[in-house]
Amino acid sequence: MRLGLVIDLDTCVGCHACAVACKEWNTSGITAPLTDYSPYGAQPSGVWFNRIRHFEVGDYPYNKTINFPMSCMHCENAECVTVCPTGASYKRAEDGIVLVDQSKCMGCNYCAWACPYGARELDRVSGTMKKCTLCIDRIYDMEIPEEERQPACVLTCPAHARMFGDIDDPESPVSRAVRERGGYQLMPELDYDPTNHYLPPRVHAPIPTEALKKKAARKVKEWVNRVVER
């Protein structure tokens, strides 16, 4: 089993709800708290497991805004685990989730240096490295309804841009989505083999914006506007 996320760049609206839901759940989760530094000050900062960047892809007029949520990719070749000198970072054999044992971490930052995706952030207050747990304290919780046994970010996403599942199972919804939509990994040349995949935007017919035939009512309205202005 290889659990991870599939993120749909076509439907992500960049609302940051996943990051907020993640922070809310995990600040009382197994690697809690997600410390904030001067949250109400002029320079707010703090620990987040999920960060959303916004990119512009292509050049005008063929450009497009892409909202880009990133969290731990739970890589198959997780160098962050290999380089950890204390054994605090580990990858679970049964489901591939990469975790940090907070009682063993000495806060040397070496795993963050080894991670190309910026998934690991040092908590200055506890002095330990923190990262996405794939909501391990939700997905295996037998006390909550089965449909809620998913990471907080996936449950909260209003655009259904996030999917959670087993990428090893070729018939799981996530594997099928990756296969059908041409899902890809980030920076494959580094050979980390991340579990999380990204679905590219669908190709739409362009929506014309110039030389449109105007409706009669609109023509009248524009004429009135011009006349009244004079």
Place this chain on the structure above:
Amino acid sequence: MHPALAVIFLTLFSGGGFGIAALTAIVNDFQIDGGLSPLQTMVAMILSLVFVTIGMLSSTAHLANPKNAWRAFTRWRTSWLAREGVFAVLYYPFAVLYLIWIFFTGGTHDPIGLILANLAGIIGLVTVFCQGMIYAVLRTIRQWNTPLVPTNFYAMGLATGATVLAAERIIMGAPAKTLVGMALVLLTVSAVLKGIYYFWVSRPRGPSIRTATGFNRSTVRILDQGHTFGTFLTEEFGHTLPAGKARGIKVMMYFFAFALPIVALAAGLALAQTTLAWVAVLSVIFGIGVERWLFFVEAQHVVNLYHGRQQC
């Protein structure tokens, strides 16, 4: 990369300390320039231990949670950082035993003394290799992911050690011709290797903002990083150095790390001036320190691609 003083001091001083130990062993093995006297050997080994200890102590200052530092010796099967810790600690008993042996027997190059000295030296050199590999294994930082990194650590550690040893001989008034020659060769080799390194890493390669986002056939620009103020990632990895400024600092580094020590040692030997020997030692430590600072600040982590950098 954030140039933390703790890691600069770690690599600078422990590299120099292990260099002193290795060269002390070699000089006493082959009785170069008549070998080191018991007093000279003890001074060299004490200097080596002091240097290594400064390095080790400052490395713990880099830890955010030092109470778990003892666990860093446990994962030596996979982690170069753990291996470095294991070998650095293993160095102490042999270096201290050699020191004690000389103190009580005066035997700098009897069989037992030489076995202890060579074991300390070899363990020190293995530690320097582990130290270089800590950086060289990171595929995320192209400026570090090259075999030239451990090579440079070796060359500079040995050059620092040779400079200290040669200066010690000049200051203590013993023949130092071969030792100074050795130091000059090692300093020159280090300067050349560092030049090769700068040539090798001068051009961007590897991941770009396109492969980082997967839009391989379009131009990609950042619109918003998604946070209003800095994060751990921008504080740790966001540091850069403008090319013009870097060039100026590199010229200064070459002057203090290599040019001045070479001239000062040669002149110090020729004129029998102890002041010049002191100048060489202080200059090489400062210069290699600047080199280490450049090594960290010029390292560009690929996570910067997600903060707007087109290439690293």
